[in-house]
Amino acid sequence: MNSVVRYFTDIYKGVTSLWTGMKVTGKYFISPGEIVTEQYPENRATLKMEDRFKGEVIMPHDENNQHKCTGCGICEVNCPNGSIEIITKKVPNEQGKMVRAIDKHIYHLSMCTFCELCIKTCPFDAITWGQDFEHAVFDRTRLTRVLNRPGSSLKKKEVKS
Amino acid sequence: MNEEAVKKVILKEDEDYIINMGPQHPSTHGVLRLEVCLNGETVKHMTPHIGYIHRGMEKMAEFNTYKQLIHLTDRMDYLSAHINNEAVCLAVENALEVEVPERVQYIRAILDELSRVASHHLWWSAFGMDLGALTTFFYGMRDREKVLAIFEESFGSRLLHSFNTPGGLMHDVHPNFRKHTREFVKYFRKKLPDYKNLLTDNIIFHNRTKGIGVMDKEMAINYGITGPSGRGSGFSCDVRKVAPYGVYDKVVFREILYPEGDSFARYKVRVDEMQESLNILEQLVDDMPEEGGYTAKMKPVIKLPEGEYFQRVEAARGEFGVFIVSKGEKYPYRIKFRSPSFSNLFVLGPLAKGGIIADLVAICGSLDLVIPDIDR
Structure with a gap:
């Protein structure tokens, strides 16, 4: 009985922790906010x-x-x-x-x-x-x-x- | 030596499967060779082989003046370059009994904490990547870039900024330094929950690190483990608390201690330390005096009086010590660096023994080794 409960709580925990992590990456995927990368060789003219x-x-x-x-x-x-x-x-x-x-x-x-x-x-x-x-x-x-x-x-x- | 004794010394048997992890292995973060003796996937024995990038810095320092040898300390633990510089500068200043301006002490402490945060950023990124979470690498690097931008603005270089000099600093900091540091603290406070959600609360990460590489307090003391790795075993070894230098006795902060001693405890110490560094930064930036110059009056040629001098500071990886023997000349007679990663490396073998090879990667990552700091 105990192992069965643990089995299902493990699945629940795994899915919820995956979901929390995916929420963070998903948030930045949809609204990245500030763009931090630079297109280096192309931006030579403006690079200061x-x-x-x-x-x-x-x-x-x-x-x-x-x-x-x-x-x-x-x-x-x-x-x-x-x-x-x-x-x-x-x-x-x-x-x-x-x-x-x-x-x-x-x-x-x-x-x-x-x-x-x-x-x-x-x-x-x-x-x-x-x-x-x-x-x-x-x-x-x-x-x-x-x-x-x-x-x-x-x-x-x-x-x- | 008879055959039996040879076997005992090199700890190998004929049927052992020997694998070389490194010198070019991504998880060792540099040129470190781990000779792993395997039984199936279980590690029977692990011997680290060091010295691939040995540069003879202690000898080189004997031919450099005290101002010149500062730039060598940058190249040891390159992620806490500023803290290493400070150790030499403090040793020289204490020997000459020079009083540096209070403003310099504040700036040095701010830069120490910024370096520590940047170093932990890189460690957090790489640790996640070692365990298969590539996302952390991008997120950590994004936030580290903000610190490096502050460095670049004030010192002109991002990593190896020989900004300290005996008696003070090379230049005054940039006028925008205080403003940008405040902005960074505000920015990073908002980003810390992401760190928690991405890695600290992740169940896969828990399974990879909890109960892996357990080091008790006695073992940490015996091996001389300092810094976050030692504090993860409940060993109170923060030099900022034990022997305060600079302005660290004026700020209020908590020494992070976790008694578990596994890889996850070492992880937690570093993540909490980032938060604590932000608290220190907030206090220091507010208290930093605006006036007072950036250097004390020093002679152009520095000659230490005859004697022996030691200074230790808390680098990002542990206790960094400088021991100078002077014969009253402008060059040091002998200089010895006590680097944290060198001590921390040799506990890796005993910790990895009996675990599987994937755990070795997790333990190696949690100890946060920097290879140039080991080889010097």
């Missing part, structure tokens, strides 16, 4: 990442092809993985004295862990985060980038007037 998004390290250049990097190498020292290499050169300044300037700011995106220490410690705010995130390439060497553009020079400090 957050301002602070860490996509890659970039060096902003102004319209005269000038940047703020002096080649001090603080970012290279602070990087925990050695993803930044600074190659400097000597160029004459206005007084004809040879001073240090950046030749190549090499950034290995493949080694970067996005810890932000280079950007945080840069005394001149020369590098910052870029919002690009589509980094898939066929060749690994393409992930090594030179951040300063060819022919670029150091931005002169603005003279306070």
Whole structure:
């Protein structure tokens, strides 16, 4: 007798718990409310990442092809993985004295862990985060980038007037 | 060694059927190999083989300064990355006797709880999926996305945000942080009944988890099981209660304890903890000071005074500890991480013994293992 009762209560319990679960999924099937999915490759034109998004390290250049990097190498020292290499050169300044300037700011995106220490410690705010995130390439060497553009020079400090 | 002794050490017999679950098995959630010794469908013995993604983090940390090694702790338990960061930061701050602003402590605690909720979301999704309920995966991920959106707005990354630094935070949080956290708490409170109806009350789920993998309190203490898995056995081990850090002594919350010790009790602890985290979040967001800066004044090169320092925090999976030995240099002389998943893994063998192989999946899911946390 007892087992018969248990048999039927089990069936009842099973059906009711199934029904409770189906009610939840059914509710979202009929009225999903907010659509949370994004059609990613199609929405590229409207896709806007957050301002602070860490996509890659970039060096902003102004319209005269000038940047703020002096080649001090603080970012290279602070990087925990050695993803930044600074190659400097000597160029004459206005007084004809040879001073240090950046030749190549090499950034290995493949080694970067996005810890932000280079950007945080840069005394001149020369590098910052870029919002690009589509980094898939066929060749690994393409992930090594030179951040300063060819022919670029150091931005002169603005003279306070 | 004679033949008898060899048999005793490797615990295998000739007629045993050995199956390798993993290294690439969906239910182990990473590269973990479980060598299962079977008799029919019954598990006679189970040996975990670890080390497939060992990266030598403790050694790597010896060549990094205290600011640099923060980003390594992200990559251990990636689901509670923020909590791991906090452990190192607190250890360094306590060693230097730096007073961090109260606002920083509040923000850290809010982020801890958000990380915990997000981590439990993913665990809930994956646990349901392990036991054959694919719907939970979508529902859990939908709600987790809301937390990750808050993270992305403030730190720029969704998972591995090295946002803590010794002395405070990398940046100030986004101006909308408080508003969006409030919105999330409100949103998730409405969604919690769905979790109950979908999985907690499901009869199939009950049959799969109730009375499976029973771990009593003594066993939990002997194996060093902490976090929700330990509290599912009635072992009161919440570091937030036992040894409060940050602002946890200022908030009112309940330590979730279930004495049954089976997979369902561990499930219940985590689901109740999500609710409790929302209660903590509500209190913290209201009390969070608006002014006070985001970092204390720190020297550019941090050198810990000679000595040994230990700090433990409650990560999403249990007690996470950092032990630093310093010789007064800018690099740590030795650093040891006590990660929760490493201890929690080794109870899997004794629990699975005598059960069927499908129960092994349920127990493995209920312990909530993260493999990089085991291998480090």
